[in-house]
Amino acid sequence: MSYTISLFTVGTKQKERQSAQPDFFEKDENLEKFTPKQQSELENRLLKYQYKSAGNNSDGKIFEHADFGEAFLTDSALYFSTSNDFDCILEVGMTASEFTDTGEFAKYDVQEGGWEEV
Template identity: 40%
Template sequence: MSYNIQVYTAQTMLAEMEAESEDFFDNDKNLIPFTEKQLQVLKERLLEQNFEISKEDKRGITFKNDNFEGMRAILTSNALYLRSSFDDAFEIGIMASELADSGEFAKYDPQADGWEVLGE
């Protein structure tokens, strides 16, 4: 069993909240792309957290973290997808929360009913 968390731009979070559509994430056109600087920040953060690049192609960069069984990350132009075993969900949850602390990014946890909003 795996645990999944996504990180998007803060603008994507606002757009999704305004849309109130259950199909929002099904259309990539709804997702506000990261800037080049934001992509670089996310990539560096993953590398600092002991992730290694396992594959890079036109769709994005796939990372793995051998310190945790099954922990993976996929960085695309408009989302960071984090996956781990259920036992390691805490680690990816904390990492995503720390990324969202700046207000530049937003953490979406489908298992916890959606967006993590600062101050809640």
């Protein structure tokens, strides 16, 4: 079993908050796409955090971290997945929070009840 933390645009967060759809995240049209610049910045930041490129699939790019699991970058979200180990969850959670420091992105942790408020 794994633990997943997601990063979306602030626009997606605003849309989700205004929506009454329980399946909001399951519909691609609800998710605001990253700009090419944002995608590039997220990729570069993953590399700085010691995530290594592990290939692509039809939906996005896969990155792996030797200690903390993997990250999956799509055109509208960045998904961090790790084991249920407390230290891994803490590290991945802090990383995702740090990625919101530009004000462009919002962290969503379904296991913790939703959006992170800073």
